[in-house]
Amino acid sequence: MSLANLSQAANAKDRVSIFEMGARDGLQNEVAVPTAAKIALIESLADAGLKRIEAGSFVSPKWVPQMADSADVLKQIQRQSGVVYSALTPNVKGFELALDAKASEVAIFGAASQSFSQRNINCSIEESIERFIPLMELAKKHNIPVRGYVSCVLGCPYEGEIAVSEVARVSEILYKMGCYEISLGDTIGVGTPQKARRMLQTVAERVPVEKLALHFHDTYGQALANILACLDLGVRVFDSSVAGLGGCPYAKGASGNLATEDLVYMLHGMGFETGIDLQKLALAGQAISTQLNRNNGSKVATALLAKQNNNN
Numbered sequence: 633m634s635l636a637n638l639s640q641a642a643n644a645k646d647r648v649s650i651f652e653m654g655a656r657d658g659l660q661n662e663v664a665v666p667t668a669a670k671i672a673l674i675e676s677l678a679d680a681g682l683k684r685i686e687a688g689s690f691v692s693p694k695w696v697p698q699m700a701d702s703a704d705v706l707k708q709i710q711r712q713s714g715v716v717y718s719a720l721t722p723n724v725k726g727f728e729l730a731l732d733a734k735a736s737e738v739a740i741f742g743a744a745s746q747s748f749s750q751r752n753i754n755c756s757i758e759e760s761i762e763r764f765i766p767l768m769e770l771a772k773k774h775n776i777p778v779r780g781y782v783s784c785v786l787g788c789p790y791e792g793e794i795a796v797s798e799v800a801r802v803s804e805i806l807y808k809m810g811c812y813e814i815s816l817g818d819t820i821g822v823g824t825p826q827k828a829r830r831m832l833q834t835v836a837e838r839v840p841v842e843k844l845a846l847h848f849h850d851t852y853g854q855a856l857a858n859i860l861a862c863l864d865l866g867v868r869v870f871d872s873s874v875a876g877l878g879g880c881p882y883a884k885g886a887s888g889n890l891a892t893e894d895l896v897y898m899l900h901g902m903g904f905e906t907g908i909d910l911q912k913l914a915l916a917g918q919a920i921s922t923q924l925n926r927n928n929g930s931k932v933a934t935a936l937l938a939k940q941n942n943n944n
């Protein structure tokens with residue numbers, strides 16, 4: 633991106649929408665997090681101004697035991713009006729459980745890599761699409777919005793490079809099936825800015841850019857740079873995870889999503905509006921990091937909280 637484009641993006645004064653992943657993508661890799669701690673996290677994220685929160689997933693408890701209490705989480709949280717509480721659903725069984733738990737919306741998750749699809753949801757890309765069809769029909773019947781994820785858009789832990797044409801193909805299929813938004817996942821965080829930009833441009837030829845979101849894991853520390861490189865293409869929805877929590881159980885070694893605090897700090901610095909109170913968000917991230925006995929993965933939160941401690 634040229635400097636002129638960058639300043640254009642910075643002057644846009646657009647509102648950016650952040651989809652908070654901490655309670656799902658973040659905690660799906662952590663063992664034995666008490667249900668009460670998940671609920672406290674979600675409630676504190678909503679208090680900090682997040683309007684889109686992925687609260688859990690209805691997947692096989694044998695595959696991902698960490699998410700087995702998602703129904704309890706969704707049923708027990710104090711909901712705020714105007715906040716969407718979402719859940720992952722790989723099949724009809726998951727959708728029915730999400731419906732019963734009153735998820736505001738659900739997400740189906742596919743991949744641009746056959747090997748990842750097989751390892752993550754135990755079927756090929758084509759079989760996954762077949763499984764999604766009845767789920768989409770049920771969602772339509774119940775008026776539940778469905779988001780779509782495509783994993784491995786910038787690389788696969790099993791296959792390495794993935795063709796961007798395949799990313800675009802799968803994205804278009806999910807969009808045409810009725811997903812209101814497609815989230816493009818750099819599952820293992822290997823992307824770099826030009827590659828991310830090229831991938832987004834290619835997908836945007838088949839799915840309108842305003843229907844696309846970016847979901848970048850920060851394994852190689854490139855996520856913010858990748859987002860910056862994509863902003864002037866018009867994308868305005870980003871997935872991130874408070875305190876940089878997380879990873880995927882089927883992408884060993886991959887770290888969490890980009891920390892929400894770091895994303896918000898950059899966007900506010902560029903003049904974008906997010907509706908998020910950064911101070912409250914940093915405290916929410918610190919609370920769950922303390923609960924998990926791990927270092928806070930957000931540089932911004934670490935700096936803000938250290939400054940605050942020094943001032944006290």
Ligand SMILES: CC(C)(COP(=O)([O-])OP(=O)([O-])OC[C@H]1O[C@@H](n2cnc3c(N)ncnc32)[C@H](O)[C@@H]1OP(=O)([O-])[O-])[C@@H](O)C(=O)NCCC(=O)NCCSC(=O)C[C@@](C)(O)CC(=O)[O-]
Nearest residue numbers: 690691692695722725726741752753754781783817819880
């Ligand atoms: C998809 C399946 C279920 C297929 O798993 P399967 O074994 O092929 O499914 P099955 O239909 O043969 O069922 C096997 C057992 O699972 C049960 N089952 C079946 N479905 C459900 C369900 N929905 N909820 C609860 N239980 C379920 C079913 O009832 C049965 O139970 P049993 O008879 O053995 O007692 C399995 O592979 C699975 O659960 N995978 C989970 C994968 C996962 O959660 N991965 C992490 C999330 S994806 C991600 O992190 C990437 C993302 C989205 O963030 C974007 C990015 O970063 O790239």
